[in-house]
Amino acid sequence: MFKSIACLVVVSVLIFSCNSSEKTEKTITVVDGKDRYDVYQGSEMANLMRGMHAFNLQLKEEVKSGKITTEFPEEFLKIHTAIFSESKSRNQTFDHYSGKFVEAQKLVFEKDSVVSLTERYNNAINLCITCHQTECTGPIPKIKKLLIK
Numbered sequence: 001m002f003k004s005i006a007c008l009v010v011v012s013v014l015i016f017s018c019n020s021s022e023k024t025e026k027t028i029t030v031v032d033g034k035d036r037y038d039v040y041q042g043s044e045m046a047n048l049m050r051g052m053h054a055f056n057l058q059l060k061e062e063v064k065s066g067k068i069t070t071e072f073p074e075e076f077l078k079i080h081t082a083i084f085s086e087s088k089s090r091n092q093t094f095d096h097y098s099g100k101f102v103e104a105q106k107l108v109f110e111k112d113s114v115v116s117l118t119e120r121y122n123n124a125i126n127l128c129i130t131c132h133q134t135e136c137t138g139p140i141p142k143i144k145k146l147l148i149k
């Protein structure tokens, strides 16, 4: 779609999602002649987080219907290694809460638990929120919508 590398102008709009709940996209605009393309450019961690959000949005419906058809996505373990956006980095707080989150998310798929499915699901989502309160508050309103009231 691009005629030559020379005609590409890449403009970075750095709006960090952690600081704002609206306009969370960090996009680059690629200009090719008269055409402009806005391309979402998330870090590996940001993309994983978006995936975790999308997955839990579906899982919420399953939990509400009481029937889980999915498994714990092994992909989520990438939270321990994924690369962050430039302004962020891995630290002890993150490692602490990511461990707790993974544990809680796994429990949702536990077959014989005495704790209700809804409660286990909400516990996992609350750990998303707890971690976000420590350093990335922007997405919290969006994450809260995942909770089952």
Ligand code: HEC
Pocket: 017, 018, 024, 042, 043, 044, 045, 046, 047, 049, 050, 052, 053, 056, 083, 084, 085, 086, 088, 093, 094, 095, 096, 097, 098, 099, 101, 124, 125, 127, 128, 129, 131, 132, 135, 136, 139, 142, 143
């Ligand atoms: C251990 C801490 C931690 C946990 C747990 C966590 N997050 Fe995040 N989340 C972050 C950090 C840090 C970022 C910023 C990553 C970056 O910019 O590289 C982020 C980014 C995001 C974003 C913005 C992604 C973007 O588009 O830039 C969303 C949405 C998000 N998280 C949702 C969730 C959801 C949903 C869960 C639970 C299913 C969750 N997070 C669990 C720390 C966490």
